[in-house]
Amino acid sequence: MGGTVTVTDGKVTAAAVLPVVMRGRLAVVAVLAALVVLVLGVRYAGDAVPGRTDARIGEAAYGVGAPWWHLASATDFLGDPGGALLLLTAGVVGCLRARRTRAAVLLLAGPALAVGVTRLLKPLAARTINGDDNLAFPSGHTAFLTAFALALALLAAGRFGLGPTSGTVLAVAVASAAGVLMGWAQVATGAHYPTDTVGGCCTALAVVPAAAWVIDRVADARRTRVR
Numbered sequence: 550m551g552g553t554v555t556v557t558d559g560k561v562t563a564a565a566v567l568p569v570v571m572r573g574r575l576a577v578v579a580v581l582a583a584l585v586v587l588v589l590g591v592r593y594a595g596d597a598v599p600g601r602t603d604a605r606i607g608e609a610a611y612g613v614g615a616p617w618w619h620l621a622s623a624t625d626f627l628g629d630p631g632g633a634l635l636l637l638t639a640g641v642v643g644c645l646r647a648r649r650t651r652a653a654v655l656l657l658a659g660p661a662l663a664v665g666v667t668r669l670l671k672p673l674a675a676r677t678i679n680g681d682d683n684l685a686f687p688s689g690h691t692a693f694l695t696a697f698a699l700a701l702a703l704l705a706a707g708r709f710g711l712g713p714t715s716g717t718v719l720a721v722a723v724a725s726a727a728g729v730l731m732g733w734a735q736v737a738t739g740a741h742y743p744t745d746t747v748g749g750c751c752t753a754l755a756v757v758p759a760a761a762w763v764i765d766r767v768a769d770a771r772r773t774r775v776r
Contacts, residue, residue, distance in 0.1 A: 550737075557693050558569075562731055564651060564652070564707065565651070565707060566652055566655040566700075566704065566707065566761045566764055566765060567650045567702060567703060567707075567758060567761035567762050567764075567765055568703065568706050568707045568711070568716055570712060570713045571703075571706060571711075571713055571716045571717050571720070571762045572715065572716075572758075572762065573713070574713055574717040575717060575720065575758040576758065578717070578721060578754055578758070579622070579754060579755045579756075579758045579759060580753040580755075582635060582750075582751035582752070582754035583751070583755040585669070585747065585748070585751040586687060586748050586751045586752055586755065588746060589686065589687075589744050589748045589751075590670060590673065590674045590686060590687070590748065592744075593674065593676045593686055593742075593744060594673075594674050594675060595674075595675050595676065595757070596677075596678065596747050597676070597677045597681070599742050600744065601740070602743065602744065603742040603743050603744055606736065606743040607736055607742065607743060610650070610733060610736040610737050610743075611736060611739055613737050613740075615652040615665075617737065618737070620734075621734040621737040621738050622734075622735065622738065623733035624694075624730055624731055624733075625690065625731075625735065626735045627679070627690075627693075627694055627718030627731070627736055627742070628689070628690030628691070628693045628731060628749050629690075633660070633693055634698055637656060637657060637660065639698070639703040640653075640656040640697070640700075641653045641656055641657060642702070644656060644704075650703070650766070651768055652700075652704050652708070652766055654764055655700050655703070655757075655760065655761050655764055656697070656700050656701070658708075658760050658764065659697070659699065659700040659753075659756070659760045659761065660692075660693050660697045660700070660753075662696075662756050662757075662760050663692040663693060663695070663696035663752055663753040663756045663757060664689045664693050665690055665694075666692070666752050667687045667688065667689040667692045667748075667749060667752055668689065670686070670687055670748075670752070671684035671685070671686065671689075672684060673688070674686040674687075676742075676745070677776050678739075678740070678741060678742060678745075679739065679740075683690070683743060684750050685741055685745045686742075686743040686744070686745045687739075687746075687747075687748030687749040687751075688731075688732070688735055688741045688746045688748065689749060689753050690731055690734075690735055690740070690741075690747040690749065691728055691731045691732050691735060691741070691745075691748075691749030691750050691753075691754045692749040692750070692756075693731075693753075694727045694730070694731040695724050695728040695731070695750045695752075695753035695754065696724075696747065696753035696756065696757050697727070698723050698726070698727030698728075699723065699724035699727075699753055699754065699757045699758075700757055701721060702719055702720040702723035702724060702762070703720055703757070703758075703761060704720075705719065706719055706720060709769055719764060721754070724750070724753065724754060724757075725750065728746065728747075728749070728750030730749075731746065732746030732750065733746075734745070734747070740748055740753045
């Protein structure tokens, strides 16, 4: 029962978007991810050139030829407003058809908050790429796809009643895979340094579990007041 329902004062109230059995471990993941964002943001604050690690990875990934360039461009589109809208619409419609209102809220709020946080952090880090007007850290595209994938993984973990270890491994693995894919696309197209994409991925890992916890708390509180 642990991941599929929310339990308040011993009573089953509704399907949870943050599986109860995973909350402690995901809290640790979120804190560690936030620390990574902080460390990288401080390390590369104000930079306008790639670091040593960025240069090595970027040299291997940038300027790939067909068919990899087409894959990178298609992946990049998923983080653009048009592509993001397609993903979010499909996810929300699926949740609503399954009568999972909380899940629909998470699929909208999680990615939106993750991208919003990257926009707040970019002027603070003031790292630029391809000109002084292009703030780079952390990557919003990477944060979006990571957050969307993480939200789906949390819903799957709850749906199948996974335990704390298996559920957390699934969530982190799926989110990291999405982050790596979009991160590669951002580096391959020259939109970001590799460490920008790590920052974007970790931003999502920090924000989405917190958003899911808040959604469950608010929804449970409303149900309690109604009763």
